[in-house]
Amino acid sequence: MPRANKELIRGMNRSLLLNAIKSEGEVSRVALVHMTGLSPATVTAITGQLIKENLVFEKTTGDSTGGRPPILLALNPRGGFVIGIKLMEGQAVGALTDLNATILAKDTIAMEDNQVETALDMITTLVARLIKGSDIRKKQLMGVGIGLAGVIDFNNGIVKQNPFLGWHNIPLRDLLVSRLRVPVYIDNDVNTLTLSEKWLEPGRPEDHFIVITIGRGIGMGIVFNGQIYRGKGGGAGELGHVMVDPDGPLCDCGRHGCLESLISDRALVGEARRMVSSDIRDLDDLIERAETQADAANILVRAGSIMGGQIANLVNLYDPNLIIISGEGIRMGEIFFSALHKTFRDHVMPGLAEDTEIRIDSWGDDIWALGAASLVIAEIFTSPIQKEEGSIMAS
Numbered sequence: 001m002p003r004a005n006k007e008l009i010r011g012m013n014r015s016l017l018l019n020a021i022k023s024e025g026e027v028s029r030v031a032l033v034h035m036t037g038l039s040p041a042t043v044t045a046i047t048g049q050l051i052k053e054n055l056v057f058e059k060t061t062g063d064s065t066g067g068r069p070p071i072l073l074a075l076n077p078r079g080g081f082v083i084g085i086k087l088m089e090g091q092a093v094g095a096l097t098d099l100n101a102t103i104l105a106k107d108t109i110a111m112e113d114n115q116v117e118t119a120l121d122m123i124t125t126l127v128a129r130l131i132k133g134s135d136i137r138k139k140q141l142m143g144v145g146i147g148l149a150g151v152i153d154f155n156n157g158i159v160k161q162n163p164f165l166g167w168h169n170i171p172l173r174d175l176l177v178s179r180l181r182v183p184v185y186i187d188n189d190v191n192t193l194t195l196s197e198k199w200l201e202p203g204r205p206e207d208h209f210i211v212i213t214i215g216r217g218i219g220m221g222i223v224f225n226g227q228i229y230r231g232k233g234g235g236a237g238e239l240g241h242v243m244v245d246p247d248g249p250l251c252d253c254g255r256h257g258c259l260e261s262l263i264s265d266r267a268l269v270g271e272a273r274r275m276v277s278s279d280i281r282d283l284d285d286l287i288e289r290a291e292t293q294a295d296a297a298n299i300l301v302r303a304g305s306i307m308g309g310q311i312a313n314l315v316n317l318y319d320p321n322l323i324i325i326s327g328e329g330i331r332m333g334e335i336f337f338s339a340l341h342k343t344f345r346d347h348v349m350p351g352l353a354e355d356t357e358i359r360i361d362s363w364g365d366d367i368w369a370l371g372a373a374s375l376v377i378a379e380i381f382t383s384p385i386q387k388e389e390g391s392i393m394a395s
């Protein structure tokens with residue numbers, strides 16, 4: 001067999017075993033043979049290598065049935081570390097985590113401008129600070145994940161389009177690999193969040209789910225058949241730019257009436273300044289006024305209703321098990337979400353609504369950086385077929 005094929009198969013078996021150990025928590029070699037269908041010799045050889053790499057460790061159970069206690073294998077979450085960074089206009093937020101995505105250090109760095117060179121400098125500094133702040137050695141770092149808005153070509157590591165930074169066709173992954181000398185992965189920020197839902201929630205049963213983020217923009221991540229769906233070039237899930245009203249306001253993308261132009265933070269604040277009071281400061285101010293003022297509340301009701309209609313469209317198209325709503329905008333709260341649920345129920349096809357759960361995610365500042373970290377964790381556990389096209393190993 002050619003060497004390349006042998007290595008590929010070995011890599012596939014390795015990720016098969018890593019995944020099995022991860023999903024079981026603790027598992028014997030015999031059970032791994034049964035679960036994977038690999039030969040006992042292959043399981044022994046590969047788990048031996050994983051133990052040597054410190055990714056897996058052996059533990060003896062306190063089994064008191066009299067015989068030799070079975071030796072179980074478990075994942076060593078501190079066998080490697082990853083860094084996730086959310087890159088946005090004005091700042092980059094990073095977290096260093098172990099393989100269970102437990103945060104060991106986090107940090108934020110301001111970006112003076114939107115130049116690519118500036119971003120490369122800031123990310124390099126941030127990575128160095130996170131390593132220093134968590135007391136790990138650089139060689140224990142298994143990779144850096146970057147999440148950012150826009151159309152991102154994950155396979156080729158290219159930022160095709162980022163509206164906030166004004167970037168077009170920037171080979172960000174390769175530029176960072178040559179600076180950081182570790183594997184780097186880049187993806188759309190909502191995709192990284194979606195991956196973290198898939199990878200970091202133990203035993204998540206849903207094979208078909210959609211993550212929607214609301215806030216400064218509107219984003220969407222799609223999991224079909226257990227796999228993230230990115231489209232042909234990373235553009236899938238641009239929910240913020242589906243057309244809602246052809247005569248609507250001008251959007252950042254240059255067209256009129258996109259969902260984002262109607263219900264993003266900025267759109268709602270702009271509308272509130274025109275319709276309610278010119279001295280409304282920000283979204284939090286609008287939310288506060290909506291508690292007591294009907295005209296302010298109406299803005300959130302209308303936004304919730306527009307979003308609910310879009311979710312009904314998505315469920316009609318994709319029939320997912322679960323829709324997760326996340327992002328800074330979930331603080332719009334009860335007024336927004338009761339309108340959302342009502343319009344959803346009114347517009348979803350009969351028979352599809354009952355078994356589709358809409359879940360509002362708990363929201364924390366860390367989740368974007370954690371999402372980017374999970375991009376690397378997912379790669380570590382992913383088959384080398386995807387890895388070959390998806391990553392560049394630093395020499």
Ligand SMILES: [Zn+2]
Pocket residue numbers: 240241251252253254255258260261
């Ligand atoms: Zn648009």
